[in-house]
Each structure stands twice: as structure tokens, then as C-alpha cells.
Amino acid sequence: MNTQASTEVLICGAGAAGLTLAIDLARRGVPQRLIDKLPAPFAGSRGKGIQPRTQEVFEDLGVIDRMVAAGGLYPPQRLHRADGTHADSQEIVLAPPTVQEPYRMPLMVPQFRTEAVLRERLAELGGAVAYGRELTGFVQDADGVTATVAGPDGVETIRCRYLVGGDGGRSFVRRALEIDFPGQTLGVRAIVADLELDGLSRDAWHRFGEGDMNRQISFCPLPRTDLFQLQAPIPLDGDVDLSVAGLQAFIDARWLAGGLTLRGVAWASAYSMNARLADRYRAGRVLLMGDAAHIHPPTGGQGLNTSLQDAYNLGWKLAAVLAGAPDALLDTYEEERRPTAAGMLGLATGLLDKAKTGDMKRGREVHQLDLGYRFSSLALAASADRPETALKPGDRAPDGVLRGAAGRPTRVFDLLAGPHWTLLARTTGPTRLPAPRPGLRIHTVGEDGAFQDPDDALAATYGLAEGDLVLIRPDGYVAAILPVADGARLEAYLAEMGLASAQTPQARAA
Numbered sequence: 387m388n389t390q391a392s393t394e395v396l397i398c399g400a401g402a403a404g405l406t407l408a409i410d411l412a413r414r415g416v417p418q419r420l421i422d423k424l425p426a427p428f429a430g431s432r433g434k435g436i437q438p439r440t441q442e443v444f445e446d447l448g449v450i451d452r453m454v455a456a457g458g459l460y461p462p463q464r465l466h467r468a469d470g471t472h473a474d475s476q477e478i479v480l481a482p483p484t485v486q487e488p489y490r491m492p493l494m495v496p497q498f499r500t501e502a503v504l505r506e507r508l509a510e511l512g513g514a515v516a517y518g519r520e521l522t523g524f525v526q527d528a529d530g531v532t533a534t535v536a537g538p539d540g541v542e543t544i545r546c547r548y549l550v551g552g553d554g555g556r557s558f559v560r561r562a563l564e565i566d567f568p569g570q571t572l573g574v575r576a577i578v579a580d581l582e583l584d585g586l587s588r589d590a591w592h593r594f595g596e597g598d599m600n601r602q603i604s605f606c607p608l609p610r611t612d613l614f615q616l617q618a619p620i621p622l623d624g625d626v627d628l629s630v631a632g633l634q635a636f637i638d639a640r641w642l643a644g645g646l647t648l649r650g651v652a653w654a655s656a657y658s659m660n661a662r663l664a665d666r667y668r669a670g671r672v673l674l675m676g677d678a679a680h681i682h683p684p685t686g687g688q689g690l691n692t693s694l695q696d697a698y699n700l701g702w703k704l705a706a707v708l709a710g711a712p713d714a715l716l717d718t719y720e721e722e723r724r725p726t727a728a729g730m731l732g733l734a735t736g737l738l739d740k741a742k743t744g745d746m747k748r749g750r751e752v753h754q755l756d757l758g759y760r761f762s763s764l765a766l767a768a769s770a771d772r773p774e775t776a777l778k779p780g781d782r783a784p785d786g787v788l789r790g791a792a793g794r795p796t797r798v799f800d801l802l803a804g805p806h807w808t809l810l811a812r813t814t815g816p817t818r819l820p821a822p823r824p825g826l827r828i829h830t831v832g833e834d835g836a837f838q839d840p841d842d843a844l845a846a847t848y849g850l851a852e853g854d855l856v857l858i859r860p861d862g863y864v865a866a867i868l869p870v871a872d873g874a875r876l877e878a879y880l881a882e883m884g885l886a887s888a889q890t891p892q893a894r895a896a
């Protein structure tokens with residue numbers, strides 16, 4: 387049977403990137419379809435590190451508490467020696483939260499749990515994954531894309547305005563577009579598997595044979611499951627037996643202390659590590675995100691995080707363009723996310739070299755809190771006479787605590803949460819602010835504003851002088867910091883984002 391359907395955005399691939407984009411579009415009311423060729427949700431733990439910046443994204447998407455409840459913190463590393471002794475160490479740098487950075491420790495959540503929480507959120511917003519549906523072809527024209535999807539009931543033709551390929555490292559969409567995926571094969575092959583295993587405690591990530599690629603093996607207890615994630619490098623060539631018997635023999639050959647009994651294998655994979663980056667992220671009305679656009683070794687726990695943040699960058703831009711913003715806004719997706727992925731490839735590959743010699747430490751550089759888009763055309767340059775401040779347009783917007791005029795403490799992240807833009811105006815007297823409009827929330831901060839800034843802490847964090855405005859993007863990055871007198875520049879910028887106002891600036895009541 388051949389059926390026909392239409393939607394605004396067709397998302398191919400329901401991994402972390404596809405689910406995040408579907409949630410972001412759903413909360414903006416953008417009609418979309420999310421398809422995956424798998425018959426049922428992916429069952430493996432593979433990308434299990436959730437970095438602090440991704441935790442902030444999860445707060446905005448309304449899932450942070452569920453995500454924490456689904457996982458746990460990284461356990462200490464226990465390095466076992468051949469003589470049966472061991473030493474514990476903490477490979478992850480643990481840092482307590484601050485007002486500006488409420489999440490500073492990576493979380494450990496098996497990927498199947500992360501995706502389950504995201505699917506639950508999508509369902510709350512009225513969406514769902516259509517499993518068992520494979521994108522097999524597409525053609526685009528000036529107005530949209532016509533996609534062919536093979537499913538259990540036959541072939542479906544889906545007409546959409548944009549197609550997004552979040553279809554993993556072997557991306558069909560990328561190959562159909564003939565976009566090159568240059569990079570290198572890193573000469574490392576590994577097993578990753580989720581095991582039901584007896585003989586190890588669950589209070590540590592057990593490692594053996596560190597620094598020896600022929601002997602290394604590690605078992606990480608996956609929080610809130612009874613599974614361990616096995617990781618081990620293996621020879622580049624040859625078959626790998628991933629059955630219970632095969633993996634038991636593999637463990638016995640490497641874990642010389644013995645005493646480990648494998649009861650079951652929930653999921654297992656053998657894979658070769660690559661570092662590759664797509665030449666382009668966009669071809670007309672078709673875009674790439676996640677592993678479809680970049681792949682890299684798992685060292686540093688960056689893959690899933692970077693993929694998910696691709697979607698978070700793309701969601702608001704797609705929605706804005708569909709609502710009438712200039713198409714050029716979509717070009718800033720590649721402009722911002724491709725250099726970010728290039729940097730992440732270098733980081734993960736450098737950590738892989740250290741892991742080979744048993745010398746890997748993971749600190750702030752993997753947290754993704756310092757990533758931003760200062761280089762982007764969306765970062766509105768400060769006027770020449772403005773004093774230098776630490777925080778600049780393009781930077782991640784820090785959290786802070788304000789006090790509402792009604793007396794309640796309010797976090798900046800509470801003001802940012804949701805699909806809108808946010809304008810914070812530091813003002814203590816009457817002033818002319820941009821007119822209100824859909825998609826923009828304006829908050830006055832100052833002595834007689836809607837919010838007070840105790841000890842001028844927010845002003846210090848953001849580098850705000852009296853009369854300054856700070857415009858924050860829907861994805862939580864500073865777009866502009868400028869004086870209220872620069873209202874015309876701000877208006878022009880907002881119009882480019884699809885937020886033009888028919889009204890004149892409003893006088894704020896004193």
C-alpha cells in the first residue's frame with residue numbers, strides 16, 4: 387500500500403538528537419514526524435555521560451529531575467593490579483555547584499534510560515516515535531522535501547518543509563546528499579556490552595590492564611540497574627563472539643584474578659573508532675545533526691551531548707524560519723555547530739591517546755559549559771565605547787538568583803526556561819524598553835523593577851551597567867549586551883530573528 391502524508395519537519399532517527407529536536411519543536415507547536423527504522427527503542431547503554439551543559443538543556447526541556455533520578459554520579463575508578471591489590475582514584479573532577487553554574491558534575495545515565503526519559507517528555511507534548519519506518523529516499527524542491535519511508539504497512543510518501551537527518555554515523559541522509567565525511571580511522575576497535583555479572587562490587591568502576599591495549603578491560607556499574615558496562619579494546623581484525631560463552635571466555639582471558647561469572651548479555655557491540663566531520667550540515671531544505679554530522683571516540687563522553695546540543699541549537703531556528711524569519715538564520719546552525727564539533731573531535735581524540743597509556747583525567751574541558759558562539763554572526767558586537775567585560779555575546783548565559791517584587795527568589799534559569807527569547811533590563815528609573823511581542827519576555831531588574839538584584843550579583847556576573855539590556859537566545863546563549871539607548875540596533879536584530887514588532891517602544895512606568 388502506498389500512502390501520503392505531510393508535515394512541517396520530518397526527523398529521521400530517534401536517537402538522542404532526534405528526540406531532543408522533536409521535543410523542542412513540539413513545545414513550539416511545530417508539526418513534525420519522528421521516524422526510526424528500528425522496530426523498538428535502542429536497548430544499549432553506550433553514551434552514558436551527561437555533561438553539565440546538557441543538564442542545563444534538560445532543565446529547560448523539563449526533564450532534569452527525572453534524568454537525575456534515572457542515573458547517578460560517576461563512581462570512583464578502582465585500578466586492579468595483577469597481584470590482586472587495587473587502588474581507588476577519581477578520574478572525574480568533582481566540583482560543587484555555584485549560583486552561576488548549578489550543574490558542575492557529569493551524570494551517568496545509560497543511553498537507553500536517557501532516551502526513555504526523552505520519549506516520555508515527547509509523549510507529554512503530544513509526540514511519539516514511529517518505529518519500524520525507514521527513510522529510503524527523498525527529493526527536494528524550492529518549497530519542500532518529498533520523502534519515501536518504508537514501514538510495516540508499505541511505503542509512505544511524506545511531504546515536509548524540512549528534513550533533518552539525525553540518523554547516526556552511517557547516515558543515509560548524509561550519503562544521499564553526497565556530503566563528504568572526511569577524517570580518520572583511529573586504529574582502535576573496542577567491545578562495549580551491558581552485562582549481568584557476578585563477582586564484582588557495585589561501588590566502583592573496575593579496571594584492569596590499564597596502559598596495555600591488549601589487556602585493558604573495565605566494568606562500570608550502571609546506576610539503578612543490575613548491569614555492568616564492559617569496555618575493552620580488541621584486535622582490529624577478526625570475528626568477535628559476543629555471546630555469553632564468548633564474552634565469559636574473553637573476560638577470563640583478561641581478568642586474571644578470576645571469579646567473574648557472566649549470567650547474561652543485555653546488549654553488546656564491537657566497533658571501530660573514527661573521528662570524522664561532515665563537510666556541510668545543510669543542503670537546501672535538508673539538515674544533518676548528531677552522529678550523522680560528526681563521529682569520534684567515546685573518550686570524554688562528548689558524543690551524545692554534542693548530538694543533543696546540535697538539536698537544541700537547530701530547534702528554535704527551524705521554528706523561527708517556519709514562522710517567517712529569514713532563511714539565512716538556518717545557515718547559522720552549521721556556522722555555530724560545525725566548529726563546536728571540530729573542537730570536540732580534537733578533545734576526544736587527545737583523550738583517547740591518553741587512555742591508551744592509562745593516563746586519562748577528565749576535567750572542566752569536557753563539561754561543555756565554556757563552549758559558546760562568540761564567533762557567530764548571531765553574536766551582536768558591542769559598541770566600540772563599551773568597557774570590556776568578561777561575559778560577551780555568544781557566551782552561555784549564566785544562572786543567577788533575583789528577588790521578585792512579590793518577595794520570592796527567582797533563578798535566571800527560571801526566567802529563561804521555555805521556547806522564548808528573554809530580555810533583562812537593568813534599570814532603576816523610567817526608561818523606554820522594546821515593545822512587548824510574542825516570543826520575547828522582558829524583565830526589569832533594579833530597585834523598582836519586577837526583580838531586584840541583591841548585592842548587584844547579576845550585574846557583576848553579566849557585566850551590566852545601569853541602563854543596560856541583555857538579550858538571551860532561546861537556547862540560553864547571550865545574543866547582545868547593549869545600552870537601552872541602542873534600541874534601534876536591538877530592534878533590527880530582533881526583526882532578523884523573526885521577532886519584529888508593529889508597536890513603538892514602550893515607556894516603562896516609573
Ligand SMILES: Cc1cc2nc3c(=O)[nH]c(=O)nc-3n(C[C@H](O)[C@H](O)[C@H](O)COP(=O)(O)OP(=O)(O)OC[C@H]3O[C@@H](n4cnc5c(N)ncnc54)[C@H](O)[C@@H]3O)c2cc1C
Pocket residue numbers: 398399400401402403404421422423424428432433434435497519520521522552553554555557558578655656657675676677678684685686687688689690691693
Ligand atoms: C558502540 C558505541 C559506543 C558508544 N559509546 C559512547 C560513550 O561511551 N559516550 C558517548 O558520549 N557516546 C558514545 N557513543 C556515541 C553516542 O552513542 C552517540 O554520539 C549518540 O548516540 C548520537 O546520537 P544520535 O541521535 O546522533 O544518533 P544515534 O543514537 O545513532 O541514533 C540514530 C538513529 O537513526 C536511526 N536510523 C538510521 N538510519 C535510518 C533511516 N534510514 N531511517 C530511519 N531511521 C534511521 C537508527 O536506527 C538510530 O536509532 C557510542 C556510540 C557507539 C556506536
